[in-house]
Amino acid sequence: MNSTLATDLLPWFDRHGRHDLPWQATTPDGQRASYRVWLSEVMLQQTQVATVIPYFLRFTEALPTLPDLAAADEDRVLALWSGLGYYRRARFLHRAAQLCVERHGGELPRDFEALAALPGIGRSTAGAILAQAHGLRFAILDGNVKRVLTRYHGIEGHPGQGAVEKQLWERAEAHTPHQRVADYTQAIMDLGATVCVRTRPLCLACPLTGTCVARREGRTAQLPTPKPGKTLPSRSTTMLVLRDTRDRVLLERRGPDGVWSGLWSLPEAADHEAAWRQAQAHAHLDDARPLPPFVHVFSHYRLAVEPLLFDGATAHPAIADNARLRWYARDEWPTLGLPAPVRTLLETLHPPLASHTSHSR
Template identity: 50%
Template sequence: MNEDDFSQHLLAWFDSYGRKDLPWQQNPTLYRIWISEIMLQQTQVATVIPYYQRFIKRFPDLPALACASVDEVLGLWTGLGYYARARRLHQAARIVWETHEGKLPTTLEALMELPGIGRSTGGAMLALALDQRHPILDGNVKRVLIRQEAIEHWPGQPKVEKQLWQRATTLLPQTRLADYTQAIMDLGATVCTRYRPRCPSCPVKETCQAHLQANPEAYPQPRPRKRLPLRTTCMLILLNDQGEVLLERRPPTGIWGGLWSFPECPSQTEAAPWCQEQLGWPLGEVQNWPSLRHHFTHFTLDIQPVVARIRGESRQVMEPNGRVWYKMEPLYKRGLPAPILRLLKRLREQSKGE
């Protein structure tokens, strides 16, 4: 099977079995495809769909996104994870609004100058929205190509990635680029899956070296494993007499950059003196909740929550200090990391039971 045969077999399969009813496939403008591609980075389609629908309803076009506050953008992203994607999306929208007359560029080079858009994302945007001829190399496509060639190396290695880009380019057809791009992503997502691939249903199994070896799950090789370091933090969940909880904005860079979280103190035993010294409030009854563990790519975070009511006037802490008193209804008004959202939900349930 040569390159033309590969693409034609794949397109024939797509015509019968490919996904054609995804929300961003309806009226697939460059803007709508852009939003979907950013959300789909490291996130499954089923998870993305409700977030995409809410996001597009609030921000139906680029001007609406560019003119919004970053807090509102992060609020709609809450729970989707990898929040740097949302910050870069918002930043890119503002750049396009200010320097490109509000219209996304239609060349790969210009798109890649925007925050958050790399070669694969930009190529997917132009192929899916404008039928331009660009290869893509997301996780699903990498897996398909690695199994086709039975490449015995971790795909994150630069030499392997270079080889995959060359192969992805060679396999591109001359026409139906949007359909082909969706087809190869669908193949990896629904047939050539990481575990238990459905090889009998694969339209290109005849040239798949991993299939011919009868060992497709051996490919791709996993990232070399490292033991993740464990970090610990103590978070203060402070309530005032109005039932509001104190949140503070995190620095713009680092974990949860720009999102809202709880103040952090050295330890649970030091919570009361720290609060008195740093915030000027004595604490009432203090509860130490069980630890909550959250896993990042490069480390694991052990969160030790301390819940307490402050004694005294709370309104001295306002926006200029990067802190706000936050009503817990609704929970999605500001950008909140997933573990903070979990703690807020638990706090809300506890408050209802009192």
């Protein structure tokens, strides 16, 4: 395969690419720090650059090196990640850092197989780390690159299908140049993120417009082929907001399975009656009022949430001995790994009145 794509793309990148992203800072030897590249690649999975930048800056300020990340406790890592979603990424990141300390001298390995074997990395992320941090010739295939290559070559079929993805990997490998690999890797990601976007691509500004099959055949709106649609199922839950007179809220650490696994969240019940029974098992109380309901959309279902506020609760003594249930004060919430909608809900709570007025059930 000829190198038209890379030849046309690199001059565009020099003029129009993104060169000042925080993870692009170089070390004294002129290379990018592999830890920062890795962190950015994991954060950017299914998340846009503009959203990632403040999280990246906060994360690297708190945990500036890989050994710092490895030594941090999980709650701190999840608290720094809170709001980015897909929390499994954070747990994999944490575990991979610990494995690097145990097996690789506190650094990400430069061997592709060893790097790709770490939790949460895989083929494309490993390639991005080695290409951008060390200039090694490895291809990448994230969502932006899939879109560019699908349109450039006019490839039919959903990119997530095995046969289509295999074709895309072959194209990605062939197009990756032998020089300026780091720049090329950033360039093709930038092109997908800023020009060859999902809807209404800016073809007139694209350096590949003269050789792009989808542009030539008028198929940019049809490619990539969409994933077969399906209706998201809906679920509902009642979240218990138990708050005591010291403005502490009862939080529960979720189990290892399911959504928000390992995060601190609010206790849940199937409905208001079950919520009352569960709340009374946790605390003495005589007041409850509904808070505004909301819907949170996961990748595989929609969750309708009805929060129920129990104010002026008094904890049962047994709660103190329960590691999964704890009362947390308002100033402690930022230090916890909380799901974004739960954090938002808690932040909307006003401090309780000094004189609490009870209402009957």
